[in-house]
Amino acid sequence: MPIHNADIAAIFEEIADLLEIESANVFRVRAYRNAARILQELGKDVRAMVEKGEDLTRLPGIGDDLAHKIKEIVETGHCAMLDKLHKQLPPTITELLAIPGLGPKRVSALYHELDIQTMEQLQRAVRDHRIQALPGFGEKTEMRIADALAIHASNTSRFKLAIAAQYAEPLAAWLRTVPGVQQVVVAGSYRRARETVGDIDILITATEHSPVMVRFCGYDEIAEILSHGPTRSSVILKCKLQVDARVVAPESYGAALHYFTGSKAHNIAIRRLGQEKRLKINEYGVFKDQTRIAGETEESVYQAVGLPFIPPELRENRGEIEAARKGCLPKLIELSDLKGDLHTHSKASDGHATLKEMAQAAKQRGFEYLAVTEHSSRLTIARGLDSVQLAKQIDEIDRLNAQLEGITLLKGIEVDILEDGSLDLPDWILGKLDLVIGAVHSHFGLSRARQTERILKAMEHPHFTLLAHPSGRLIAKREPYDIDMMRIIRQAKARGCYLELNATPDRLDLLDTYCQAAKAEGVLICIDSDAHSVLDFDNLRFGIGQARRGWLEKSDVLNTRSLKALRPLLKQTM
Known part of the structure; x- marks a missing residue:
């Protein structure tokens, strides 16, 4: 079975979980946790690096020991260290950590005091009110666990967009190599850039005798074939992601793409418009009586009901049809519109690259500027900077800017917002910066x-x-505060300040609906990578997808401005 980055990350995450439950050294746990995060978000295929004999220790946060384990996982599909930990603790116990409010210490207590090893056992313990009797839990904690279990049950069958991409895109690319295949597109919620994906829909056009369905069902990552036919097949991948593939006729391609992209509410609204014109719209085309009058392209489907093309990210029946009728659909932002990134970290705190390396990587992406915004001192786990350390970095950035060509480093900080609303650093140092990002990293339960x-x-x-990751949510891990x-x-x-759309795949925060609300209020959004390495800039594409779902145009986004236009906007907040 081919190994994807997400598979290796999952193994490292489970190792970190089991080590933490066993109260292992915190730095050892953090190394696995950081490696898992890096691999989940990495744009490069680690399996290909291993096959080419490339040096894995050149990846951020990967030393010799982790590189050896990555190579072991790629070549064997498992990790001896994880096997050893499974003999010491039940493997299912790590599932309990997915419940908000259950950290390693509480999971350890549940296991040792109540012998709870699975979600089902946890649900029974909640139902029987046995948890509230444990020291450090109580009735309120038990109630929160009950609520969190209900939410978790609805999220477990969905994959984060960036993780789904690691499986969907290689499969689509492989199908394009099959003889006779003309077009392959991933539709569904993936194409609409939803933050999580339940399954994958792939549409294909091909010549009559193409073996594409046979090849699809022979894909080496399939665990189970649910159905297999000449024009439609459905499978479960070994990662448990369901994939449905359909071969459609060229004359129906646009109608099928529209139908299987969704959303359901959007499609129903379009069909109703068709009914008003006595048209029938389905996955095969647009029909007037028995005659197909449109359907070869998506544009023709919309044209048949008197509308311009509506971008996939907007198709949620949240006003896009009315906007299309009025001719005022937004011209959605593109990745190429970004002129810089205003939230990044270097080795000075918890990043993995030097200031110069980050600047060079930003320049290679065509950016004009890059803000370096280390954590402040309160966030000790991220080696945050105090005032003296930040002052030294300010001087270092000034010296580096004197040498750099084609890119400017901006001086910033991601300062903790304390429980009382004050900021973690004094005014005298904050006043020396180009921008100050405020972030909540504690006291989520207020x-x-x-x-x-x-x-x-x-x-x-x-x-x-700028307010960083405004809701504080971690997708499928932590609810918004x-x-x-x-x-x-x-x-x-x-x-006159701004809100961030954090493009980290675990966050994608702001929500799309709040992006739309901010746009309506005239508040600029900043789309940032929150990069901790030079490779994290790749995640900006997911932030762009979320921004497009939020109806954002180039003019709605702070960091689409040139450096000359940006500086006055930053100063107006100071």
Whole structure:
């Protein structure tokens, strides 16, 4: 079975989980955790690197020991260290860590005190009210676990977009090599750039005798074939992702692509427009009585009901049809519109590259500028900077800018917003920076009123520029903290500061609906990679997908401005 980056990352994540439950050395745990994150987000195929004999230690955060284990996993499909840990602890116990509020210490207590090893056992313990009797838990914690279990059950069958991409894109590329194949496109929620994907729909056009369905069912990552036919097959990959492939006639390609891209609500609305014109619209085409009048292209489907083409990311029946009728669909932002990145980290805190390496990588991507925004000192786990260390970095950036050509480093900080809304560093050092990013990294469980007031107070600070990952959510891992986002958006408008859309695949934060709300209020969004290595810039494409779902245009995004146009916008917040 071919090994993808996500497969190796999953093994390292499980090793970290089991080590943490066993109270292993925190730095050892962190090494596996960081390696898992890096591999999940890595644009390069690690398997290909191993096959070519490339030096894996050149990857950020990968030393000799981790490189050896990666090679072992690629070549054998498993890791001896994980096998050893499984003999010491039940392998299912790591599933419990997916429940918000259950850290390694609590999972360890549940296992040793109540012999809870599985989700089912945890659900029974909650139902029987046995958890609240454990020291350090209590009734409120038990209730939160019950709520989190319900949410987790609805999320377990979905894959994060970036993870789905690691499986869908190689499969689509492989199908394009099959004789007779003309077009292959991944449709469904993947094409709409939803943050999570339940399954994969692949549409194919091919010549009559193409063996594409036979080849599809012979793909070497398939665990189970659910159905197999000449024009449609359905399989489960070994990663448990379901993939449905369909061969469609060229004259129906556009109609099928529209139908299988969805969303269901959007398609129903389009069919109703067709019915008003006495047209029948389905996956085979647009029909007037028995005659097909459109369907070869998606554009022809929309034209048949009197609309211009609607981009896939907008197809959620959230006003896009009315906007199309009025001729005011947004011209959605493209990746090439970005002129820089305003949230990145270097080796000075928890990054994996030097300032110069980050600058050179940004320049290679055509950026004009790159803001270096290390963590502040309160976030000790990320080796955050204190005032003295930040002052030294400011001087270092000034010296480096004198040498660099074609790229400018901006001086910034990702400063912690403390529980009372104050910022983690004093005004004298914040005033020396080009921008100050405020971020919540603790006290996620505050009440809605307290959490909102905490952030509003931070945004009032005269040096505050940008609110990082505004909801704090980690997809399928941590729910957003409870805040009044519209008050946050309106505060940004009143203060003249900005909100971030964090492109890290685990975050994709802001939500698309809040991007749309910020646009309506005239608040600029900054699409940032939150890069911790030169390879993390690849994640900006996922941020762009989320921005497009939020109706954002080039003019709605702060870092589409040139450096000359950007500087006054940063200064107005200071």
